[in-house]
Amino acid sequence: MDIAFLYETFVTLISAIPLTLQLAATSVALGAVLALGLAVCRLSGIWPLDWFARGYIFIFRGTPLLVQIFLIYYGLGQFREVRRSAFWFILRDPYWCAIIALMLCTAAYSAEIIRGGLQAVPHGQIEAARACGMSRFMVFRRIILPLAIRQALPAYSNEIISMVKATSLASIITIMEVTGVAAKIISETYRAIEVFVVAGAIYLAINFILTRVVALIEYRLSPHLRQAPALPAVAAGEMR
Incomplete structure (x- = not known):
């Protein structure tokens, strides 16, 4: 491989990283809000809301993201x-069409992750909070939601990584993120292997x-799982 060409390609693709991160961060943030609403609908016990959330999740999990992008950008x-x-x-802006498609897709997957996290909260802690006089909203905000986030974080990190990779599909509607810039370089140089190796490395x-950031957040949210520091030998002898 041509090292000089790889370096030049790397420098060119770096300029597209902010747009890739912006697409992923915006879609994940908006999708998380929508996913929380869908998860609450699933657990509400109100059958119209439950079936609406079920239908939404079934449609957006059962159809390819590429088809959803095409339908939003070209179909509407x-x-x-x-x-x-x-x-x-x-809707005439390809950037916002990509955001909408990515948001709607990740919300369907994230809703099931959040629902699993909410259901994993121990019922005894909820009852204890209610016995202390907390309102339903306070119980949800201070007890259920923090514990559900901790339970769902490992699975949700996989969804975030999937969305970063899914931003590559935005290149098909003329958005020049990392994959879009890589495709442009390939059309000019006809050197697909080198370009895609650099893009894959990015x-x-x-x-x-x-993954390291999520692992750090998970570590900070799990103080009860951290290994207690070992006592020095002298201190241990004094305690006896």
């Missing part, structure tokens, strides 16, 4: 009512950093 623009609506200035580095 075919309706005259959409082009004349107040939302057209958003995605690998981003996801490695994300």
Whole structure:
């Protein structure tokens, strides 16, 4: 391989990393809010909300993300009512179409992860909080939600990594993130192997950093699982 070409390609692709991270962060943040609402609907016991959430999750988990991007970017623009609506200035922008598609897709997966985290909260802690006089909202905010986040964090980290990789599909609607810039370089140089090796290394580095960040957050949220420091021999003798 040509080292000089690899370095030049790496420098070029670095400029597209902020857009890739912006796509992933925005879609994950908005999707988390929507996913929490869907998870609450699933656990509400109100059958219209439950079945709406079930249908939403079934559709967006059962269809490819690529098809969803095409339908939002190309499909909605075919309706005259959409082009004349107040939302057209958003739906005609490929960036926001990619955000919407990624958000809707990750919300479907994240809703099940959050629902599992909510169901994993020990019922005894909820009863203890209610016995202390906490309102339902306070119990949810101070007891259920923090514990559910801790329970769901390992699985949710996989979803975040998947969304970082899924941003590569945004290149098919002219967004010049890492994969889009890589495709442009390939069309100019016809050197696909070198370019995609560099692009893959960039995605690998981003996801490695994300896994370390999530591991640090999980460590900070789990003080009860940390190993207690060993007592020095002299201190141990004095305690006797």
